[in-house]
């Protein structure tokens with residue numbers, strides 16, 4: 018399946034047939050993407066290949082096969098890779114922070130790695146991204162004294178430094194409280210005005226709130242691609258609730274005391290429920306198997 022989200026504004030990220038194996042396991046299998054400005058969410062079950070795909074897009078891991086173009090450059094070439102990394106922000110799944118540093122020192126250090134040589138600019142930029150993630154009043158504390166959610170925001174600020182044109186975020190909302198999750202939406206929307214944001218998440222509500230486009234991965238492949246509304250629409254007429262188990266359901270789950278929700282082929286007389294992104298996701302991942 019080829020996934021294209023770009024409009025006249027052009028493609029910022031393109032992959033053709035990228036594949037990554039670990040021994041006999043194919044973690045990413047023949048993925049074709051063409052992404053432009055906006056926020057793309059990657060959903061998929063545990064082990065689907067989301068992190069591996071994002072690591073490839075962040076130039077941390079090279080694919081075994083296929084080609085990759087990031088911001089019009091080929092990261093297989095060392096010179097182009099350096100240029101891409103300057104313009105790319107990456108939040109790994111388990112960020113490693115120097116906990117003896119302050120947030121300001123940490124973000125400044127990431128800016129140095131991106132070869133920003135103007136120290137005064139770096140300091141202003143680090144302070145600005147820390148303000149943007151709500152850590153303006155903590156930027157001089159040692160990271161080890163901050164809560165888990167705050168440390169996650171330091172990592173997020175490190176990804177945002179230098180106004181990247183390509184932002185790759187592995188489960189960015191992990192550990193954030195509801196207020197910070199909402200604040201994250203504004204920060205990402207700002208990047209998405211000028212560039213491409215690719216994020217992985219297990220939270221379908223987040224996808225509906227944040228993303229213009231969704232990719233569903235399963236066993237290394239993109240098994241579905243479209244808007245959040247279209248993903249919910251997949252379950253139109255195929256989701257219903259009852260008090261009993263339903264043999265025609267592909268998936269059923271308890272939603273409250275004695276109430277079950279089902280996706281699949283409703284039995285005669287069942288009244289369809291309003292579908293959600295969750296329903297569509299459960300249906301397409303089930304159908305992909």
Ligand SMILES: Nc1ncnc2c1ncn2[C@@H]1O[C@H](COP(=O)(O)OP(=O)(O)OP(=O)(O)O)[C@@H](O)[C@H]1O
Nearest residue numbers: 039042043044061062063064065066067068069070
């Ligand atoms: N470095 C590695 N060495 C060997 N196998 C790996 C490695 N990294 C990932 N895998 C395997 O590749 C597959 C895809 O893993 P990946 O972490 O990309 O999935 P994921 O969709 O991000 O999962 P999760 O939702 O649990 O984070 C899994 O079977 C995993 O065990």
